[in-house]
Amino acid sequence: MQTAEHYLPDETYDALVKALTDKMGFQNHPLICARTEVLTALGEIANIWPASVLDDVDVNGEMPEEEREAA
Helix, strand or coil, X not given: CCCCCEXXXXXXXXXXXXXXXXXXXXXXXXXXXXXXXXXXXXXXXXXXXXXHHCCCCCCCCCCXXXXXXXX
16 A cells, blocks of 8 residues: 655654654664664655655645646
């Protein structure tokens, strides 16, 4: 089953990643990057991405007005 994609405003996505990595016990482990682990899990497991990865979505996570009108 494919999970629906979710795009969060970049600020919200970054705050979520920070909150999750701050709670991880191996933050300073030399072989594990906590941020990379969280980013991978969010994308590959939950299909959660920052809005900035989309070409047609502005920073607020919404389609630009001119594109909404055209659609």
